[in-house]
Amino acid sequence: MDIIADRVKQIPPYVFADFQRKKQEMVAKGADVIDLGIGAPDLPAPSSMIEKLSKEAKKTANHRYSSFQGCKEFREAVAAFYKKQYDAEIDPETEVLTLIGSKEGLVQLMQTVINPGEGVLVPNPGYPAYRTAVRLVNGVVYDLPLDASCNYRPKLDELSEQAKQAKLLLLNYPSNPTAATVSVDVFEAAIAFGRKNNTFIAHDSAYNLIQFGNYKAPSILQVDGAKELAVEFGTLSKNFNMAGWRIGYVVGNKKVIQALAALKSNMDTSQFLPIQKAAAKALNSDLSNPRENSRIYEERMHVLYDALHRLGLEAEKPRGTIFLWVKVPGHYTSSAFADLLLEQAHIIVTPGHFFGSAGEGFIRIALTVPLDRIQTVIARLENVKGMENV
Numbered sequence: 529m530d531i532i533a534d535r536v537k538q539i540p541p542y543v544f545a546d547f548q549r550k551k552q553e554m555v556a557k558g559a560d561v562i563d564l565g566i567g568a569p570d571l572p573a574p575s576s577m578i579e580k581l582s583k584e585a586k587k588t589a590n591h592r593y594s595s596f597q598g599c600k601e602f603r604e605a606v607a608a609f610y611k612k613q614y615d616a617e618i619d620p621e622t623e624v625l626t627l628i629g630s631k632e633g634l635v636q637l638m639q640t641v642i643n644p645g646e647g648v649l650v651p652n653p654g655y656p657a658y659r660t661a662v663r664l665v666n667g668v669v670y671d672l673p674l675d676a677s678c679n680y681r682p683k684l685d686e687l688s689e690q691a692k693q694a695k696l697l698l699l700n701y702p703s704n705p706t707a708a709t710v711s712v713d714v715f716e717a718a719i720a721f722g723r724k725n726n727t728f729i730a731h732d733s734a735y736n737l738i739q740f741g742n743y744k745a746p747s748i749l750q751v752d753g754a755k756e757l758a759v760e761f762g763t764l765s766k767n768f769n770m771a772g773w774r775i776g777y778v779v780g781n782k783k784v785i786q787a788l789a790a791l792k793s794n795m796d797t798s799q800f801l802p803i804q805k806a807a808a809k810a811l812n813s814d815l816s817n818p819r820e821n822s823r824i825y826e827e828r829m830h831v832l833y834d835a836l837h838r839l840g841l842e843a844e845k846p847r848g849t850i851f852l853w854v855k856v857p858g859h860y861t862s863s864a865f866a867d868l869l870l871e872q873a874h875i876i877v878t879p880g881h882f883f884g885s886a887g888e889g890f891i892r893i894a895l896t897v898p899l900d901r902i903q904t905v906i907a908r909l910e911n912v913k914g915m916e917n918v
């Protein structure tokens with residue numbers, strides 16, 4: 529008997545496993561490996577959130593189950609955040625749902641809206657969980673090709689007639705892995721496309737508060753009527769350095785949110801109340817914590833960007849996220865270049881094809897180590913042999 533279901537057997541192997549094995553071998557030999565591969569913040573969660581969590585954890589009432597759709601305090605904080613940040617009206621009773629992290633919510637969205645054989649437009653390159661989530665429900669992945677020629681904005685007009693029939697369009701700005709950012713006109717175009725082609729839209733705003741300079745990342749809910757055909761996912765993981773806390777939300781279209789809530793009520797019972805209450809406090813705050821995080825990432829980004837530029841490595845200077853998306857030099861493939869950096873410089877980066885075929889020819893560098901380590905990275909890059917034939 530083969531105990532494992534086909535749907536799980538078909539999950540593509542985790543591309544990074546091989547790399548992690550090489551890293552372990554090097555670390556075992558005493559190498560000082562610097563990991564710029566993992567897309568998770570290195571900075572601490574705000575101390576005020578930790579205090580709120582401990583305070584709430586001491587209350588017996590908070591040890592009960594949360595309501596399925598999440599506690600009122602958190603849903604109201606999300607609605608207030610949307611009003612303050614985007615001037616968007618959200619009904620905390622029907623248009624917000626607490627998630628145990630947005631990854632879980634995105635995967636469950638596919639189960640909520642996609643029947644077998646129905647199509648989903650997935651960014652390529654894009655966050656790998658999207659693709660897997662579509663396959664797990666036997667949906668059909670249609671590539672939404674993104675490239676430098678259009679600043680990684682979707683070319684919706686150029687899609688094939690078949691791809692335009694997709695039931696769902698996934699977007700993610702500021703973007704992982706490309707660090708691309710957009711203005712609200714991209715969302716206006718997406719909503720117009722959705723109306724015309726009867727396509728629903730899900731926007732993943734995981735990096736919405738990691739923004740540099742004067743740039744302010746828009747929300748799709750700023751577009752008039754967006755709630756008729758869109759939802760937006762958000763998370764405290766990156767903005768507030770709370771990745772392990774597992775707290776996120778989805779806002780927007782009532783019908784989809786209520787259906788997702790119905791599905792979830794059969795799978796989980798929302799997040800631990802003290803975590804929801806601490807997250808509510810974070811969203812209700814003056815947002816100085818994400819601003820300070822952005823300042824730190826921006827400083828790291830500038831230092832590394834300038835050094836890459838000196839070394840002849842091409843990248844777009846990002847206006848947000850925790851990543852640099854760097855063109856691989858010369859004749860290297862993404863994998864070969866990542867291998868070169870690991871072997872010669874003991875630096876781990878993510879090969880671009882990990883995020884889809886269109887990521888080939890790029891690497892993603894996460895800005896998730898302190899500035900002194902970035903300086904070490906730069907010193908090591910300067911000594912890498914084989915990069916000169918750019």
Ligand SMILES: *Cc1c(COP(=O)(O)O)cnc(C)c1O
Nearest residue numbers: 629630631655704734763765776
């Ligand atoms: C990190 C990340 C997520 C997942 O965040 P969680 O809320 O921690 O599950 C979702 N989307 C993108 C693009 C991410 O980079």
